[in-house]
Amino acid sequence: MPSPIILHHFDESPFSEKIRVVFGLKDIAWTSVRISRIMPRPDLMPMTGGYRRTPVMQIGADIYCDSQCILRELERRFPQPSLLPDGSTGLAWASAMWTDRSFFQNTVNLVFGSLADKVPQEFIADREKLRGAKFDVAAMTSAIAQMRDQLRTHLQWIEMQLADGRAWLGGDTACLFDVNAYMNVWYVRQNMPDADALLAEFGHVRAWETRMRAIGHGRRSEMSTAEALSIAKDAVPQTAEQADPRDPNGRQPGDRVEVMPDDYGKIKVGGEIVALSPQHIAIRRHDPLAGDVVVHFPRAGFLVLPI
């Protein structure tokens, strides 16, 4: 029996919403493993080797970290309907550097600044560890006016793109542009009581948001974290060795490296390179609880360090 497509996520997670929407777009049957919003995650860490951001996708003993990497793998396994708009493939992938960084920093600061004293202390302590810096809700609250200005700018870019009456950001069909940008609008809608007011002037965005919501989340079933860990333990990683002859640093399959995000959650995951390309790195590691696993990361926004 083929390994199920497992998403380790929590329902409130905007980066996970990207993946859930793609399950909807591609009508994929998937298994939801709901993880805690804060650490510890004792059944997941043996599989990721310490990578602690959400979401993580697991297929047998192959573990995909970061939404960019997950989407790339889903597009590879389920090419139709494609996430990539005709003539704009490169820009579609690159759009994550807008939506996941400056746009998301804007919406996350707005959301937590607005929640203010409703943010639980243990959540603040967890996110301080994640960021390696103070999670300063008071500073976020005082920046709300600035964050509203920034949000308006981001939303207007979406509005401009839809202004010719097209249904989707890339044209006639929903694509990666839509998935990436929608995450932030969804996050504002879920958390800001005045979302209607924030979106009021953007009629095209509101109509597009309704279309995005109607895509749904594909075919979802639930599994426990412990069951997912035992699937990894019983499986054999399926990633084929792949060299990158033009790797600028001469890295080769078999080299030992550590991989970590360059922005937050900077935990190094060590292993031996199995596959390498300009967009992707996969490393093999062994864990007493998870067995042999191959952990996959994107290259954009990640550092690869020799051991």
Ligand SMILES: N[C@@H](CCC(=O)N[C@@H](CS)C(=O)NCC(=O)O)C(=O)O
């Ligand atoms: N670049 C990452 C960012 C993921 C991210 O920041 N996720 C948030 C939740 S939506 C997170 O990891 N929060 C801390 C945690 O869940 O441990 C991606 O695209 O997956």
